[in-house]
Amino acid sequence: MVLSSHNSNRLVLLGTKGGPAIRPGGPWPTSSLLELGGRTIVVDCALGVTRGLTNAGISLKQLDLIFITHLHSDHVLELGPLIHTAWTAGLATPVKVFGPAGTAVYWRGFLQSVAFDIDIRIVDEGRPDIRDLVAVVEFGEGTVLSEDELSVTALRVDHPPVTECFALRFEHGGKRVVFSADTAYFPPLADFAKGADILVHEAMLEEGVERLVARTGNGARLREHLMASHTLAADAGRVATAAKVGRLVLNHLIPADDPEFGEADWIAAVRKTWTGGLTIGRDGLVVELADTRPHKGRTA
Numbered sequence: 243m244v245l246s247s248h249n250s251n252r253l254v255l256l257g258t259k260g261g262p263a264i265r266p267g268g269p270w271p272t273s274s275l276l277e278l279g280g281r282t283i284v285v286d287c288a289l290g291v292t293r294g295l296t297n298a299g300i301s302l303k304q305l306d307l308i309f310i311t312h313l314h315s316d317h318v319l320e321l322g323p324l325i326h327t328a329w330t331a332g333l334a335t336p337v338k339v340f341g342p343a344g345t346a347v348y349w350r351g352f353l354q355s356v357a358f359d360i361d362i363r364i365v366d367e368g369r370p371d372i373r374d375l376v377a378v379v380e381f382g383e384g385t386v387l388s389e390d391e392l393s394v395t396a397l398r399v400d401h402p403p404v405t406e407c408f409a410l411r412f413e414h415g416g417k418r419v420v421f422s423a424d425t426a427y428f429p430p431l432a433d434f435a436k437g438a439d440i441l442v443h444e445a446m447l448e449e450g451v452e453r454l455v456a457r458t459g460n461g462a463r464l465r466e467h468l469m470a471s472h473t474l475a476a477d478a479g480r481v482a483t484a485a486k487v488g489r490l491v492l493n494h495l496i497p498a499d500d501p502e503f504g505e506a507d508w509i510a511a512v513r514k515t516w517t518g519g520l521t522i523g524r525d526g527l528v529v530e531l532a533d534t535r536p537h538k539g540r541t542a
């Protein structure tokens with residue numbers, strides 16, 4: 243167990259856009275940091291996760307628990323590079339990676355791709371073997387982890403064609419934070435997230451999707467995929483209302499970088515179905531758990 247330098251429990255959104263593309267000056271794909279009960283918990287490892295953690299004041303040496311909701315690249319692409327960078331920064335304590343079936347294959351493949359560098363640094367710099375520092379645990383629905391008053395539970399969500407995609411619930415000392423993962427509108431999430439202090443839910447803006455579709459060559463197919471696999475903002479609000487959560491935090495935003503749409507559009511969409519605490523995600527935004535009011539950034 244690695245104690246965090248922060249005493250407070252907090253959520254930091256490291257990357258908030260849906261999908262793997264990045265654009266100049268735009269947001270990064272989906273990764274989050276949860277500091278809960280003294281644990282440093284990373285949820286999803288998209289491109290940019292390492293820089294995001296560093297910017298959030300985390301020493302990479304304190305990497306502790308990592309959870310992957312599913313193996314789409316906008317959630318897992320930088321998992322290996324994150325751990326490897328932590329290792330070259332002096333990581334010497336075990337890291338546990340929890341992910342769906344296939345995570346172990348990803349990790350082995352990553353290790354193979356950088357075997358030259360790993361072997362040379364062990365000899366040349368006297369580093370511990372990274373292969374011995376990392377344990378990968380593949381999980382399904384139900385209890386994922388129960389350790390030192392921290393409990394983590396998974397719920398399979400609806401993200402076709404991916405079947406191994408899981409919402410995650412983190413609980414410690416009466417605090418509860420739930421991540422929806424990528425999912426179509428999935429009413430059972432409300433039970434799973436019942437009474438959570440924070441629900442981090444993915445969201446699409448309907449009029450933004452229409453513009454995205456209009457700009458894309460294969461528009462009809464894209465629209466069909468998005469609607470079948472992701473949740474409109476108003477439906478994320480419905481889940482929050484049914485679950486009576488303390489605060490709804492929207493992430494994995496689609497679209498995230500269309501200048502035509504801003505925070506006011508997202509708020510207007512969610513306010514049709516949710517009247518409680520609301521935060522529209524953006525990279526680097528911090529939500530303190532003490533009062534589940536956003537610590538910095540604009541609020542609604």
Ligand SMILES: [Zn+2]
Nearest residue numbers: 261314316424
């Ligand atoms: Zn995604």
Ligand SMILES: [Zn+2]
Nearest residue numbers: 312314401424
């Ligand atoms: Zn996905």
